[in-house]
Amino acid sequence: MPRPKDSPDVAASKTLAYLLRHGAEKESLHMRSDGYVKLNDVLARPKMRGVDVEMILRIVAENAKQRFELFYGYDPSPPVIKPKKGQQKPKNKSLPEGAENGDAAVLDDLRHDLEAAHVSTELPMVSVASPQPISPEALSSEDHGPTEGGDTALGEYFIRATQGHSIKLDGEAHLETVKNDEAGRQKVGEMVHGTKWELYDTIRSTGLSRMARQHIHLAPALTDHQITPRNNSTLLIYLDLEKVIQAGIPVFVSSNGVVLSPGDEQGKIGISMWRKVERVQKGERTVIWENGDDSEP
Incomplete structure:
Protein backbone atom coordinates (compact mmCIF):
# COMPACT_ATOMS: atom_id res chain seq x y z
CA MET A 1 0.00 0.00 0.00
CA THR A 162 17.08 23.97 17.45
CA GLN A 163 19.17 20.79 17.11
CA GLY A 164 20.02 17.93 14.75
CA HIS A 165 22.72 19.63 12.67
CA SER A 166 25.17 17.67 10.60
CA ILE A 167 26.45 21.08 9.48
CA LYS A 168 29.48 22.03 11.57
CA LEU A 169 28.59 25.22 13.44
CA ASP A 170 31.46 27.33 14.76
CA GLY A 171 30.29 27.06 18.35
CA GLU A 172 27.49 26.19 20.75
CA ALA A 173 26.12 29.74 21.01
CA HIS A 174 22.67 28.35 20.24
CA LEU A 175 22.81 25.91 23.19
CA GLU A 176 22.77 26.12 26.99
CA THR A 177 25.66 24.42 28.80
CA VAL A 178 24.60 22.00 31.54
CA LYS A 179 26.49 21.73 34.85
CA ASN A 180 26.54 18.81 37.26
CA ASP A 181 24.31 20.49 39.83
CA GLU A 182 20.67 20.33 40.85
CA ALA A 183 19.59 22.67 38.04
CA GLY A 184 21.57 20.64 35.51
CA ARG A 185 20.12 17.34 36.72
CA GLN A 186 16.61 18.73 36.40
CA LYS A 187 17.31 19.87 32.83
CA VAL A 188 18.71 16.53 31.62
CA GLY A 189 16.18 14.41 33.54
CA GLU A 190 16.43 10.76 32.48
CA MET A 191 19.13 11.61 29.92
CA VAL A 192 18.04 8.66 27.78
CA HIS A 193 18.80 7.73 24.17
CA GLY A 194 16.36 5.54 22.27
CA THR A 195 17.45 3.26 19.44
CA LYS A 196 17.03 -0.30 18.11
CA TRP A 197 17.67 -3.43 20.16
CA GLU A 198 19.52 -4.99 17.23
CA LEU A 199 22.29 -2.41 17.68
CA TYR A 200 22.96 -3.18 21.35
CA ASP A 201 26.04 -5.39 20.94
CA THR A 202 27.67 -2.87 18.60
CA ILE A 203 26.87 0.18 20.76
CA ARG A 204 27.98 -1.59 23.93
CA SER A 205 31.31 -2.41 22.31
CA THR A 206 32.05 0.88 20.54
CA GLY A 207 30.04 3.40 22.59
CA LEU A 208 27.03 5.58 21.88
CA SER A 209 27.94 7.62 18.78
CA ARG A 210 26.81 10.95 17.33
CA MET A 211 27.29 9.42 13.86
CA ALA A 212 27.09 12.12 11.12
CA ARG A 213 25.47 14.70 13.40
CA GLN A 214 27.18 17.19 15.66
CA HIS A 215 25.66 15.75 18.82
CA ILE A 216 24.28 12.64 20.43
CA HIS A 217 20.58 13.29 21.09
CA LEU A 218 19.06 12.45 24.46
CA ALA A 219 15.58 12.86 25.94
CA PRO A 220 14.93 14.26 29.42
CA ALA A 221 11.88 12.03 29.95
CA LEU A 222 10.20 8.83 28.78
CA THR A 223 6.63 10.15 28.85
CA ASP A 224 4.59 13.31 29.51
CA HIS A 225 7.16 15.61 27.93
CA GLN A 226 7.53 17.19 24.49
CA ILE A 227 10.92 15.49 24.13
CA THR A 228 10.88 11.70 24.55
CA PRO A 229 12.61 8.78 22.80
CA ARG A 230 11.03 7.66 19.53
CA ASN A 231 7.92 5.56 20.04
CA ASN A 232 9.47 2.66 18.14
CA SER A 233 12.62 2.56 20.30
CA THR A 234 13.35 -0.98 21.49
CA LEU A 235 16.59 -0.11 23.29
CA LEU A 236 16.95 2.65 25.91
CA ILE A 237 20.39 3.79 27.08
CA TYR A 238 20.54 6.06 30.14
CA LEU A 239 23.64 8.21 30.73
CA ASP A 240 25.20 9.37 34.00
CA LEU A 241 25.53 13.19 33.92
CA GLU A 242 28.22 13.28 36.61
CA LYS A 243 30.42 10.71 34.86
CA VAL A 244 30.01 12.35 31.46
CA ILE A 245 31.03 15.78 32.75
CA GLN A 246 33.89 14.32 34.84
CA ALA A 247 35.22 12.78 31.61
CA GLY A 248 35.46 16.30 30.16
CA ILE A 249 32.56 15.76 27.77
CA PRO A 250 30.21 18.76 27.51
CA VAL A 251 26.46 18.45 27.83
CA PHE A 252 23.99 21.00 26.43
CA VAL A 253 20.26 21.63 26.29
CA SER A 254 18.70 23.11 23.17
CA SER A 255 15.98 25.76 23.35
CA ASN A 256 13.30 23.10 22.83
CA GLY A 257 14.59 20.85 25.63
CA VAL A 258 16.62 18.22 23.76
CA VAL A 259 19.72 17.12 25.70
CA LEU A 260 22.82 17.09 23.48
CA SER A 261 26.44 16.02 23.77
CA PRO A 262 29.20 15.91 21.15
CA GLY A 263 30.78 12.93 22.89
CA ASP A 264 34.54 12.49 23.23
CA GLU A 265 37.15 13.22 20.55
CA GLN A 266 35.76 10.30 18.53
CA GLY A 267 32.20 11.54 19.01
CA LYS A 268 31.28 8.72 21.40
CA ILE A 269 30.18 8.11 25.00
CA GLY A 270 31.39 4.74 26.28
CA ILE A 271 29.66 2.27 28.57
CA SER A 272 31.63 3.52 31.59
CA MET A 273 29.41 6.62 31.54
CA TRP A 274 26.10 4.76 31.25
CA ARG A 275 23.66 4.32 34.15
CA LYS A 276 21.56 1.50 32.78
CA VAL A 277 20.17 -0.11 29.65
CA GLU A 278 16.62 -1.32 29.06
CA ARG A 279 15.12 -3.50 26.37
CA VAL A 280 11.58 -2.65 25.27
CA GLN A 281 9.31 -5.53 24.23
CA LYS A 282 5.58 -5.14 23.66
CA GLY A 283 5.58 -1.92 25.65
CA GLU A 284 7.33 -3.47 28.67
CA ARG A 285 10.80 -2.30 29.75
CA THR A 286 13.34 -4.77 31.16
CA VAL A 287 16.67 -3.69 32.68
CA ILE A 288 19.44 -5.73 31.01
CA TRP A 289 22.44 -3.76 32.26
CA GLU A 290 22.89 -1.52 35.27
CA ASN A 291 26.17 -0.19 36.68
CA GLY A 292 28.10 -3.12 35.28
CA ASP A 293 25.59 -5.88 36.06
CA ASP A 294 24.20 -7.96 33.17
CA SER A 295 20.86 -9.72 33.18
CA GLU A 296 19.44 -12.15 30.68
CA PRO A 297 17.69 -10.13 27.89
Whole structure:
Protein backbone atom coordinates (compact mmCIF):
# COMPACT_ATOMS: atom_id res chain seq x y z
CA MET A 1 0.00 0.00 0.00
CA PRO A 2 1.55 3.36 -1.01
CA ARG A 3 2.52 5.73 1.76
CA PRO A 4 0.05 8.65 2.18
CA LYS A 5 1.29 11.90 0.67
CA ASP A 6 2.49 14.50 3.17
CA SER A 7 0.35 17.57 3.75
CA PRO A 8 1.83 20.88 2.49
CA ASP A 9 2.82 21.84 6.05
CA VAL A 10 4.55 18.51 6.73
CA ALA A 11 6.37 18.61 3.39
CA ALA A 12 7.53 22.18 4.04
CA SER A 13 8.66 21.24 7.57
CA LYS A 14 10.76 18.35 6.27
CA THR A 15 12.39 20.54 3.62
CA LEU A 16 13.02 23.27 6.18
CA ALA A 17 14.68 20.75 8.51
CA TYR A 18 16.93 19.56 5.68
CA LEU A 19 18.02 23.10 4.75
CA LEU A 20 18.70 24.23 8.34
CA ARG A 21 20.29 21.00 9.61
CA HIS A 22 22.18 19.61 6.64
CA GLY A 23 21.87 21.42 3.31
CA ALA A 24 22.59 25.12 3.92
CA GLU A 25 26.02 25.13 2.27
CA LYS A 26 24.89 23.00 -0.66
CA GLU A 27 21.95 25.38 -1.16
CA SER A 28 24.22 28.47 -0.89
CA LEU A 29 22.57 29.71 2.31
CA HIS A 30 24.68 31.83 4.67
CA MET A 31 24.37 30.38 8.17
CA ARG A 32 25.64 32.19 11.25
CA SER A 33 27.64 30.33 13.90
CA ASP A 34 24.49 30.23 16.06
CA GLY A 35 22.61 28.45 13.26
CA TYR A 36 20.41 31.37 12.15
CA VAL A 37 19.66 31.94 8.46
CA LYS A 38 17.63 34.77 6.94
CA LEU A 39 14.13 33.45 6.41
CA ASN A 40 13.89 35.43 3.19
CA ASP A 41 16.92 33.53 1.83
CA VAL A 42 15.36 30.21 2.83
CA LEU A 43 12.08 31.02 1.10
CA ALA A 44 13.98 31.98 -2.06
CA ARG A 45 15.31 28.44 -2.51
CA PRO A 46 13.59 26.41 -5.27
CA LYS A 47 12.92 23.62 -2.77
CA MET A 48 10.67 26.01 -0.82
CA ARG A 49 8.53 27.01 -3.83
CA GLY A 50 4.93 27.55 -2.74
CA VAL A 51 5.89 28.17 0.91
CA ASP A 52 5.24 31.64 2.33
CA VAL A 53 5.93 33.49 5.58
CA GLU A 54 2.54 32.70 7.05
CA MET A 55 3.10 28.96 6.53
CA ILE A 56 6.51 29.12 8.21
CA LEU A 57 5.12 31.02 11.19
CA ARG A 58 2.42 28.38 11.54
CA ILE A 59 4.88 25.48 11.24
CA VAL A 60 7.16 26.95 13.91
CA ALA A 61 4.28 27.70 16.29
CA GLU A 62 2.53 24.34 15.88
CA ASN A 63 5.53 21.98 15.78
CA ALA A 64 5.06 19.74 18.82
CA LYS A 65 8.79 19.23 19.37
CA GLN A 66 9.67 22.88 18.67
CA ARG A 67 12.29 21.93 16.07
CA PHE A 68 12.62 25.49 14.77
CA GLU A 69 13.22 28.89 16.34
CA LEU A 70 12.52 32.35 14.93
CA PHE A 71 14.27 35.63 15.66
CA TYR A 72 13.10 39.05 14.50
CA GLY A 73 15.70 41.78 14.19
CA TYR A 74 18.84 42.32 12.17
CA ASP A 75 22.40 41.07 11.88
CA PRO A 76 24.83 44.00 12.34
CA SER A 77 27.83 41.93 11.23
CA PRO A 78 29.90 43.31 8.34
CA PRO A 79 29.80 41.37 5.06
CA VAL A 80 31.39 37.95 5.19
CA ILE A 81 34.90 37.92 3.70
CA LYS A 82 35.62 34.53 2.19
CA PRO A 83 39.24 33.46 2.69
CA LYS A 84 41.32 32.89 -0.40
CA LYS A 85 42.34 29.39 -1.37
CA GLY A 86 44.81 28.06 1.18
CA GLN A 87 43.97 30.70 3.79
CA GLN A 88 42.42 29.79 7.13
CA LYS A 89 39.06 31.19 8.08
CA PRO A 90 39.65 34.24 10.32
CA LYS A 91 38.62 33.80 13.96
CA ASN A 92 36.26 36.19 15.68
CA LYS A 93 38.02 38.78 17.79
CA SER A 94 36.86 39.68 21.30
CA LEU A 95 34.07 42.21 21.32
CA PRO A 96 34.10 45.52 23.20
CA GLU A 97 31.99 46.09 26.30
CA GLY A 98 28.32 46.39 25.41
CA ALA A 99 28.59 44.44 22.18
CA GLU A 100 27.82 41.00 23.59
CA ASN A 101 24.69 42.37 25.24
CA GLY A 102 23.23 43.40 21.90
CA ASP A 103 23.66 47.15 22.41
CA ALA A 104 22.50 48.38 19.00
CA ALA A 105 24.50 51.64 19.04
CA VAL A 106 27.73 49.85 20.03
CA LEU A 107 27.21 47.16 17.41
CA ASP A 108 26.42 49.64 14.64
CA ASP A 109 29.59 51.64 15.40
CA LEU A 110 31.62 48.44 15.55
CA ARG A 111 30.21 47.28 12.22
CA HIS A 112 31.36 50.49 10.52
CA ASP A 113 34.85 50.11 12.05
CA LEU A 114 35.13 46.50 10.90
CA GLU A 115 33.93 47.33 7.40
CA ALA A 116 36.48 50.16 7.15
CA ALA A 117 39.22 47.74 8.24
CA HIS A 118 37.95 45.03 5.85
CA VAL A 119 37.53 42.65 8.79
CA SER A 120 34.72 40.09 8.82
CA THR A 121 33.70 39.44 12.41
CA GLU A 122 30.34 38.04 13.40
CA LEU A 123 28.46 40.26 15.84
CA PRO A 124 25.51 39.40 18.09
CA MET A 125 22.17 39.99 16.40
CA VAL A 126 19.99 42.88 17.49
CA SER A 127 16.37 42.23 18.40
CA VAL A 128 13.67 44.52 17.02
CA ALA A 129 10.05 44.52 18.19
CA SER A 130 8.38 41.79 16.15
CA PRO A 131 5.56 42.96 13.91
CA GLN A 132 2.41 41.18 12.99
CA PRO A 133 3.03 38.54 10.29
CA ILE A 134 4.25 40.41 7.23
CA SER A 135 4.04 39.68 3.55
CA PRO A 136 6.88 38.18 1.47
CA GLU A 137 7.10 41.55 -0.34
CA ALA A 138 7.75 43.39 2.93
CA LEU A 139 10.14 40.69 4.09
CA SER A 140 12.31 41.11 0.98
CA SER A 141 12.44 44.90 1.27
CA GLU A 142 15.84 46.55 0.93
CA ASP A 143 15.03 48.76 3.93
CA HIS A 144 15.79 46.10 6.53
CA GLY A 145 18.69 46.38 8.94
CA PRO A 146 20.73 49.28 10.33
CA THR A 147 20.78 52.66 8.63
CA GLU A 148 23.79 54.88 8.15
CA GLY A 149 22.81 56.90 11.21
CA GLY A 150 22.93 53.81 13.38
CA ASP A 151 19.15 53.68 13.84
CA THR A 152 17.33 50.47 13.01
CA ALA A 153 14.71 50.23 10.33
CA LEU A 154 12.29 47.34 10.06
CA GLY A 155 13.93 44.08 11.09
CA GLU A 156 13.49 40.74 9.40
CA TYR A 157 12.95 37.13 10.35
CA PHE A 158 15.81 34.72 10.93
CA ILE A 159 15.22 31.01 11.49
CA ARG A 160 17.27 28.10 12.80
CA ALA A 161 16.90 24.44 13.70
CA THR A 162 17.08 23.97 17.45
CA GLN A 163 19.17 20.79 17.11
CA GLY A 164 20.02 17.93 14.75
CA HIS A 165 22.72 19.63 12.67
CA SER A 166 25.17 17.67 10.60
CA ILE A 167 26.45 21.08 9.48
CA LYS A 168 29.48 22.03 11.57
CA LEU A 169 28.59 25.22 13.44
CA ASP A 170 31.46 27.33 14.76
CA GLY A 171 30.29 27.06 18.35
CA GLU A 172 27.49 26.19 20.75
CA ALA A 173 26.12 29.74 21.01
CA HIS A 174 22.67 28.35 20.24
CA LEU A 175 22.81 25.91 23.19
CA GLU A 176 22.77 26.12 26.99
CA THR A 177 25.66 24.42 28.80
CA VAL A 178 24.60 22.00 31.54
CA LYS A 179 26.49 21.73 34.85
CA ASN A 180 26.54 18.81 37.26
CA ASP A 181 24.31 20.49 39.83
CA GLU A 182 20.67 20.33 40.85
CA ALA A 183 19.59 22.67 38.04
CA GLY A 184 21.57 20.64 35.51
CA ARG A 185 20.12 17.34 36.72
CA GLN A 186 16.61 18.73 36.40
CA LYS A 187 17.31 19.87 32.83
CA VAL A 188 18.71 16.53 31.62
CA GLY A 189 16.18 14.41 33.54
CA GLU A 190 16.43 10.76 32.48
CA MET A 191 19.13 11.61 29.92
CA VAL A 192 18.04 8.66 27.78
CA HIS A 193 18.80 7.73 24.17
CA GLY A 194 16.36 5.54 22.27
CA THR A 195 17.45 3.26 19.44
CA LYS A 196 17.03 -0.30 18.11
CA TRP A 197 17.67 -3.43 20.16
CA GLU A 198 19.52 -4.99 17.23
CA LEU A 199 22.29 -2.41 17.68
CA TYR A 200 22.96 -3.18 21.35
CA ASP A 201 26.04 -5.39 20.94
CA THR A 202 27.67 -2.87 18.60
CA ILE A 203 26.87 0.18 20.76
CA ARG A 204 27.98 -1.59 23.93
CA SER A 205 31.31 -2.41 22.31
CA THR A 206 32.05 0.88 20.54
CA GLY A 207 30.04 3.40 22.59
CA LEU A 208 27.03 5.58 21.88
CA SER A 209 27.94 7.62 18.78
CA ARG A 210 26.81 10.95 17.33
CA MET A 211 27.29 9.42 13.86
CA ALA A 212 27.09 12.12 11.12
CA ARG A 213 25.47 14.70 13.40
CA GLN A 214 27.18 17.19 15.66
CA HIS A 215 25.66 15.75 18.82
CA ILE A 216 24.28 12.64 20.43
CA HIS A 217 20.58 13.29 21.09
CA LEU A 218 19.06 12.45 24.46
CA ALA A 219 15.58 12.86 25.94
CA PRO A 220 14.93 14.26 29.42
CA ALA A 221 11.88 12.03 29.95
CA LEU A 222 10.20 8.83 28.78
CA THR A 223 6.63 10.15 28.85
CA ASP A 224 4.59 13.31 29.51
CA HIS A 225 7.16 15.61 27.93
CA GLN A 226 7.53 17.19 24.49
CA ILE A 227 10.92 15.49 24.13
CA THR A 228 10.88 11.70 24.55
CA PRO A 229 12.61 8.78 22.80
CA ARG A 230 11.03 7.66 19.53
CA ASN A 231 7.92 5.56 20.04
CA ASN A 232 9.47 2.66 18.14
CA SER A 233 12.62 2.56 20.30
CA THR A 234 13.35 -0.98 21.49
CA LEU A 235 16.59 -0.11 23.29
CA LEU A 236 16.95 2.65 25.91
CA ILE A 237 20.39 3.79 27.08
CA TYR A 238 20.54 6.06 30.14
CA LEU A 239 23.64 8.21 30.73
CA ASP A 240 25.20 9.37 34.00
CA LEU A 241 25.53 13.19 33.92
CA GLU A 242 28.22 13.28 36.61
CA LYS A 243 30.42 10.71 34.86
CA VAL A 244 30.01 12.35 31.46
CA ILE A 245 31.03 15.78 32.75
CA GLN A 246 33.89 14.32 34.84
CA ALA A 247 35.22 12.78 31.61
CA GLY A 248 35.46 16.30 30.16
CA ILE A 249 32.56 15.76 27.77
CA PRO A 250 30.21 18.76 27.51
CA VAL A 251 26.46 18.45 27.83
CA PHE A 252 23.99 21.00 26.43
CA VAL A 253 20.26 21.63 26.29
CA SER A 254 18.70 23.11 23.17
CA SER A 255 15.98 25.76 23.35
CA ASN A 256 13.30 23.10 22.83
CA GLY A 257 14.59 20.85 25.63
CA VAL A 258 16.62 18.22 23.76
CA VAL A 259 19.72 17.12 25.70
CA LEU A 260 22.82 17.09 23.48
CA SER A 261 26.44 16.02 23.77
CA PRO A 262 29.20 15.91 21.15
CA GLY A 263 30.78 12.93 22.89
CA ASP A 264 34.54 12.49 23.23
CA GLU A 265 37.15 13.22 20.55
CA GLN A 266 35.76 10.30 18.53
CA GLY A 267 32.20 11.54 19.01
CA LYS A 268 31.28 8.72 21.40
CA ILE A 269 30.18 8.11 25.00
CA GLY A 270 31.39 4.74 26.28
CA ILE A 271 29.66 2.27 28.57
CA SER A 272 31.63 3.52 31.59
CA MET A 273 29.41 6.62 31.54
CA TRP A 274 26.10 4.76 31.25
CA ARG A 275 23.66 4.32 34.15
CA LYS A 276 21.56 1.50 32.78
CA VAL A 277 20.17 -0.11 29.65
CA GLU A 278 16.62 -1.32 29.06
CA ARG A 279 15.12 -3.50 26.37
CA VAL A 280 11.58 -2.65 25.27
CA GLN A 281 9.31 -5.53 24.23
CA LYS A 282 5.58 -5.14 23.66
CA GLY A 283 5.58 -1.92 25.65
CA GLU A 284 7.33 -3.47 28.67
CA ARG A 285 10.80 -2.30 29.75
CA THR A 286 13.34 -4.77 31.16
CA VAL A 287 16.67 -3.69 32.68
CA ILE A 288 19.44 -5.73 31.01
CA TRP A 289 22.44 -3.76 32.26
CA GLU A 290 22.89 -1.52 35.27
CA ASN A 291 26.17 -0.19 36.68
CA GLY A 292 28.10 -3.12 35.28
CA ASP A 293 25.59 -5.88 36.06
CA ASP A 294 24.20 -7.96 33.17
CA SER A 295 20.86 -9.72 33.18
CA GLU A 296 19.44 -12.15 30.68
CA PRO A 297 17.69 -10.13 27.89
